[in-house]
Amino acid sequence: MFQATKTYLDALRAEPGVDEVMERFAYSPDLFNAVSFEVKGSLTATPDTLRRRMEGLPELRVRHIWPVEAVPAPTYPGELFNVSSLAANARRAAEVFPPHEMIQVDKLHELGYAGNGTRIGVVDSGVDWRHPALGGCFGPGCLVEYGYDFVGDNFNGTPATLAPDDDPWEECNGHGTLVSGVIAAQHNALGFIGAAPGVRLGVYRTFSCAGASTANVMIAAIIRAAEDDVADFGKGSDIITMSVGHHSGWAGTPLAEAMSRVSKRTGIPCVAAAGNSEGRGYSQSRHTRLHAPARARNRCCD
Incomplete structure (x- = not known):
């Protein structure tokens, strides 16, 4: 301290x-x-x-005081496509993955850009690094090369239930595994790859199997993602990405403040998903020209 x-x-x-x-x-x-x-x-x-x-208190000038807020786990719609339907499309493996065509990732792949030498810190629900599309191992030389579990399986939002350890592996939620695959999935029998299969991932587990986390845990994960020493790479992630179920349109929340300061002071881009909260309206801002694409039911992006 x-x-x-x-x-x-x-x-x-x-x-x-x-x-x-x-x-x-x-x-x-x-x-x-x-x-x-x-x-x-x-x-x-x-x-x-x-x-x-x-x-x-005269001992220290305090600029902000925030209560610790609960942060709900990110959700995803489940089996949009089952394994058998994906396998049926494996014959198209030599063709271009349609989502990559939509955002022209395929053009980057054609030019030889796959993210090699880049470290991405993923703050999420953890990762099933045993999955063959994610390399099947954890540690130096693996696709999922570094990371940390801040919460353990049974965290319910109370400090007494925190059980941190050095391995971000989990298989009870799956959202972090999904995000890791979108970023960096390797070639596999189902015929798709990630947008940047050449990167190295650092995954920071901030949600338990009960779906619980808190803002102070999320902040700790963001800072660790920025400061962790990575073998053969040096200090910190090159990019930090976070997908959470936290609803806020304000830049003054502690989580937003932490992300902004980390990005400003280190130069690391910190990226947060816009969310899936269409029920909260176009935007939590009063400005008529600011809208969230997550509001549209048939949206192209978060």
Whole structure:
């Protein structure tokens, strides 16, 4: 923990009505100078009073205070195409994959661009790296070369259920596996490949099998994706991508702030999906010229 953060938390522990302050994540001061913590005690019964106390502590000037928000897991529509129907199209393997034609990825492949030498950090539900289309292994020399599991299988949003480990493998959700395949799937019997099959992936699992995550976990994953040392490549991902079920049109949320600061201070492009939330209207902005393509039922993109 950084000294300024420790001093601040110690001062908060000394406040009347505070029984315990438990640090959850202390983020890199170079990228996002913040700390996530849980407070227990009678003072938590009056959140406005607790907030004023935290803002008024002289030990550290606090610019923003945010509650930890739950982040729902990303969803996907399931078996749009079953395996047998994909296998029936495998005879077209030598032809162009139609989604790649739509966005002209096929043109890049023809020119020899496959993403070689690029590292992409995927912040999502984890990945089934055992899948043959994703290389079947995890670690140096593999397609899924680096990553981390921040949550474990049973995280329900409460800190006590966090069970992090060094392997982002999962097979209970599948969304992160889907995203990884869209990016980098290798040639396979079903006749498709990813948009950039030459990249190396770093996958950061932020959703449990129960579909739970929180904004402080997501921020920790983004920062780790930017800072992880990757064998033979150096420090950090070249691109960070995130697909979550978090609904917000505001740039001042902690997750948006963290992504913006990481991108600004490292130069790493941080990409977030526009989402599938057509039920929330064209846009959460009042500006009449700003619209989200996810609003259209027959949309071409997220």
